[in-house]
Amino acid sequence: MTEMIANLDYQVFQWLNDFAGRDTFLNEVMRFFAERAEYIMIAGIILYWFTRTRDNRMMAIQSLIATAVGFGTSALIAHFFYRDRPFVDHVVYQLVPHAANASFPSDHATAAFAIAMTFYIVRKREGNVWLVFAALIAISRVWTGVHYPIDILAGACLGMVTAWVVHRVCQNWTFANRVLQACIEMYERVECKILPKKQTREM
Known part of the structure; x- marks a missing residue:
């Protein structure tokens, strides 16, 4: 069974890879x-x-x-x-x-x-x-x-x-969700300080 799958795998590979030699465009x-x-x-x-x-x-x-x-x-x-x-x-x-x-x-x-x-x-x-x-x-x-x-x-x-x-x-998972939300909020605080107020209002 394993050998049959391996042979099929190689046949499909060979069929697709052969296009590289024929359809060079x-x-x-x-x-x-x-x-x-x-x-x-x-x-x-x-x-x-x-x-x-x-x-x-x-x-x-x-x-x-x-x-x-x-x-x-x-x-x-x-x-x-x-x-x-x-x-x-x-x-x-x-x-x-x-x-x-x-x-x-x-x-x-x-x-x-x-x-x-x-x-x-x-x-x-x-x-x-x-x-x-x-x-x-x-x-x-x-x-x-x-x-x-x-x-x-x-x-x-x-x-x-x-x-x-x-x-x-x-x-x-509440803990994972809170951690990710906290990371985003932390980044957005920094972003608000760096970007002009007009841009941060669009968030």
Whole structure:
């Protein structure tokens, strides 16, 4: 069973990665999503934070917490279930440079879906767009030859589950909610002192 799944995983990887050798006009797009699109998600967190609504700021904090928890969990999984990158064991179209470290699960997919799922939980309409964006990041990591599909699926599941758990904890655990609210209030006090009064009234 395990061997069958591994074979299917490689077949899907090979099918998707082969596009890098045929449809080269898309390679630059995939390189962008594989290497730089994550910065747009970070910019999204910053943008939501500076819209200065309490819900958006809580959402931004939760997305960062979910990403951090996801990364920590991913590191533990990689330690106990180490898997080589595709380019270590196979001849692939590798479009982006990458260290030959653990492939499973994908940190990029974990972070992208942790952020996108947090946005979706709070702001569903915009969240759908972010989830599509996260999916493109995930697909690009296979296209460019640095991850297997199962690495991506595991990272995506980990990111979404982490986002949901963090949101539920922050929403239902009074202590956690109060701590986050206190952090936001502390920041806003400082912000009110730094920004002109006209701007702080818009908060």
